[in-house]
Amino acid sequence: MPFGSGKIWMNGTLVDWADARIHIGSHVVHYGSAVFEGARCYSTPRGSACFRLDDHVVRLLNSARIYRMDSPLDRSGWAAAIEDTIRQNALKACYIRPVMYRGYSALGVNPLPCPVDSAIMVWEWEAYLGPDAQEKGVDVCVSSWNRMAPNTFPAMAKSGANYANASLIKMEAVLDGYAEAIALDHQGYISEGSGQNLFLVRNGVIYTPSTTSSILPGITRDSIITIARSLGYEVREELLPREMLYLADEAFFVGTAVEVTPIRSVDKIVVGAGVRGPVTSAVRDTFFDILNGEVPDTHGWLTWVYPEEAHLRQNAASTVAR
Ligand SMILES: Cc1ncc(COP(=O)(O)O)c(C=O)c1O
Numbered sequence: 001m002p003f004g005s006g007k008i009w010m011n012g013t014l015v016d017w018a019d020a021r022i023h024i025g026s027h028v029v030h031y032g033s034a035v036f037e038g039a040r041c042y043s044t045p046r047g048s049a050c051f052r053l054d055d056h057v058v059r060l061l062n063s064a065r066i067y068r069m070d071s072p073l074d075r076s077g078w079a080a081a082i083e084d085t086i087r088q089n090a091l092k093a094c095y096i097r098p099v100m101y102r103g104y105s106a107l108g109v110n111p112l113p114c115p116v117d118s119a120i121m122v123w124e125w126e127a128y129l130g131p132d133a134q135e136k137g138v139d140v141c142v143s144s145w146n147r148m149a150p151n152t153f154p155a156m157a158k159s160g161a162n163y164a165n166a167s168l169i170k171m172e173a174v175l176d177g178y179a180e181a182i183a184l185d186h187q188g189y190i191s192e193g194s195g196q197n198l199f200l201v202r203n204g205v206i207y208t209p210s211t212t213s214s215i216l217p218g219i220t221r222d223s224i225i226t227i228a229r230s231l232g233y234e235v236r237e238e239l240l241p242r243e244m245l246y247l248a249d250e251a252f253f254v255g256t257a258v259e260v261t262p263i264r265s266v267d268k269i270v271v272g273a274g275v276r277g278p279v280t281s282a283v284r285d286t287f288f289d290i291l292n293g294e295v296p297d298t299h300g301w302l303t304w305v306y307p308e309e310a311h312l313r314q315n316a317a318s319t320v321a322r
Pocket of ligand 1: 193215219221254
């Protein structure tokens with residue numbers, strides 16, 4: 001089911017893609033008042049599985065809490081609605097986009113009189129930074145746009161409004177011939193890409209900016225930290241000066257969209273040997289081994305979508321089944 005067809009869940013009802021409409025007077029259209037998630041369902045040898053679905057739902061509910069939105073569903077309700085939407089669209093693998101937004105009532109800055117409407121979209125997802133990106137790496141620049149300063153826009157919320165900043169970062173990069181850009185925080189420390197977190201490797205130690213650098217606390221980031229530590233690497237979450245980008249032995253983006261994508265160069269300075277490095281490969285391989293059920297899912301990161309596929313998991317390494 002490519003983008004543009006299938007069913008969309010809107011306020012509890014499945015509607016045809018073409019009928020999933022909102023009024024032009026909806027608050028969200030004018031003021032960016034949406035919170036959303038981006039998750040993935042993978043087709044694995046053990047069946048279709050959503051990756052860290054519960055963690056995505058928790059982040060969605062946390063984003064709503066920050067913006068004083070009353071969610072129409074609780075944690076298990078969102079998970080059930082997402083799984084059902086995937087099943088109703090008969091998708092084996094897809095990108096998952098739940099969203100809550102301020103709908104149509106009064107039109108003024110104050111969102112409180114407007115209803116909290118919700119939707120779930122699912123569709124088959126192309127490689128985000130191109131088909132070769134995860135193998136060969138991407139060329140990126142440092143953006144002239146900073147991430148938002150603390151106490152301006154809440155970076156820990158995945159809100160539509162934050163992506164006005166991300167769009168500026170992305171457009172500048174693309175128009176200047178780069179695949180992506182890395183934004184600095186308001187103090188000039190490294191923050192993240194327009195839609196992905198960043199890791200650097202130097203002298204065998206893995207570094208990533210902390211939440212004090214206006215990052216979205218990514219679920220892939222958390223997974224990679226967990227994996228890297230389990231492989232014996234030291235991982236430091238700290239303030240990182242811009243020049244670490246130019247001195248790193250390896251650099252890579254992580255996120256639901258980019259998964260684990262090596263960075264080949266920053267501002268035309270080649271990172272390390274200019275190829276995917278050994279640490280990047282090690283964490284990436286373990287990440288995909290977990291996704292593909294090649295190693296046990298000891299963290300309970302997989303949610304199996306189709307009960308009729310349960311036989312695929314008999315005697316399999318995966319431990320979480322439904
Ligand atoms: C700004 C930003 N940072 C980081 C990420 C990575 O987060 P996750 O791994 O949860 O997809 C995303 C993607 O949602 C993002 O939009």
